[in-house]
Amino acid sequence: MVQTGNASVQPCLLPFACSRCVDSGYPARLRCRAMAQSRRKFHLPHPQPVDALEYARFTGVSTFMRLPHITQPEELEIALVGVPFDGGTTYRPGPRFGPRHVRAQSAIIRPWNPALNVNPFCKYRVADFGDLSVNPLSIEDTFCRIEKGIALLLQVGARCVCVGGDHSISLPILRAVAKKHGPVSLIQFDAHNDLWDEYFGSKYSHGTPFRRAFEEGILVDGRVLQVGLRGQVYGEEDFDFARAHKVRMVTAEEFHEKGLAAVQPHLRVFLDKPVYVTLDIDAVDPAYAPGTGTPQVGGLTSIQILTLVRALRGLNIVGCDLVEVSPPYDTGEITSLLAANLLFELLCVL
Numbered sequence: 412m413v414q415t416g417n418a419s420v421q422p423c424l425l426p427f428a429c430s431r432c433v434d435s436g437y438p439a440r441l442r443c444r445a446m447a448q449s450r451r452k453f454h455l456p457h458p459q460p461v462d463a464l465e466y467a468r469f470t471g472v473s474t475f476m477r478l479p480h481i482t483q484p485e486e487l488e489i490a491l492v493g494v495p496f497d498g499g500t501t502y503r504p505g506p507r508f509g510p511r512h513v514r515a516q517s518a519i520i521r522p523w524n525p526a527l528n529v530n531p532f533c534k535y536r537v538a539d540f541g542d543l544s545v546n547p548l549s550i551e552d553t554f555c556r557i558e559k560g561i562a563l564l565l566q567v568g569a570r571c572v573c574v575g576g577d578h579s580i581s582l583p584i585l586r587a588v589a590k591k592h593g594p595v596s597l598i599q600f601d602a603h604n605d606l607w608d609e610y611f612g613s614k615y616s617h618g619t620p621f622r623r624a625f626e627e628g629i630l631v632d633g634r635v636l637q638v639g640l641r642g643q644v645y646g647e648e649d650f651d652f653a654r655a656h657k658v659r660m661v662t663a664e665e666f667h668e669k670g671l672a673a674v675q676p677h678l679r680v681f682l683d684k685p686v687y688v689t690l691d692i693d694a695v696d697p698a699y700a701p702g703t704g705t706p707q708v709g710g711l712t713s714i715q716i717l718t719l720v721r722a723l724r725g726l727n728i729v730g731c732d733l734v735e736v737s738p739p740y741d742t743g744e745i746t747s748l749l750a751a752n753l754l755f756e757l758l759c760v761l
């Protein structure tokens with residue numbers, strides 16, 4: 412039962428809060444404004460998370476943030492998309508189980524963000540689009556499937572927030588995004604730059620997506636920012652490619668020393684153009700996010716990564732992903748829980 416101060420207002424008992432009870436029964440700050448604002452026509456009611464005061468958080472079929480599962484792209488402004496592929500991992504596997512566990516942990520998310528004063532579920536039509544179909548035996552075929560799946564959503568004007576999966580999935584997503592928007596700026600939170608050329612002769616892995624994206628003209632010199640870089644590399648020459656393409660790098664050490672001030676001057680450069688955001692959970696220290704494939708010590712804390720994501724507000728974000736959550740290596744589901752919260756914060760800056 413939603414407390415509104417008006418005893419006659421009773422939310423209906425549909426498993427999803429329908430537009431009628433959202434409009435009439437929710438506190439003013441949670442009321443839907445997006446339907447009037449959007450220029451597109453929708454047929455389904457405005458999607459809302461299941462009301463935890465009607466159906467306890469641990470009940471029901473698991474979806475991202477207890478939103479309805481809507482598979483019609485044309486009904487959505489923002490699609491939460493699972494991409495359960497980890498055929499690009501080089502060390503510890505497991506991110507194929509990422510979407511499922513992030514869904515489970517996201518049951519605790521409440522709709523209002525007091526830090527940013529926003530309810531993303533009212534602002535936009537957001538739903539769980541489900542998982543894209545992947546081919547666990549072929550990275551090339553999986554890339555085709557991802558690009559096609561994302562393109563279908565972009566075509567009707569929806570933005571995609573993808574949950575991996577390993578970091579290789581960002582390449583086919585970016586391919587689809589670039590076909591719609593042209594070359595994009597990239598903000599990457601990551602312990603590694605993922606700009607390696609190849610691994611065991613393969614051009615496609617979770618260590619190579621952004622080098623391929625540069626080669627394919629999806630990314631542009633000077634318009635890539637990487638935050639949280641740290642750990643050992645094979646040699647100093649591992650940064651040659653990044654330097655040649657004027658990649659903006661804020662190492663974890665630099666961030667620990669200077670905080671947000673180390674990042675903000677770079678963000679200002681990105682204000683005018685379409686930006687894609689990719690968040691590798693290994694940007695966060697394994698003490699906070701142990702469930703990942705290639706953990707590096709000395710990383711960000713939970714509050715630091717939350718603060719960094721919140722700092723993206725105001726940018727023209729055309730899509731984003733959250734990758735490399737590996738539930739088999741998680742402890743007490745803390746990595747999936749952090750990922751679920753970061754997913755919500757990403758929605759709040761769109």
Ligand SMILES: [Mn+2]
Binds near residue numbers: 601602603605617735
């Ligand atoms: Mn990565």
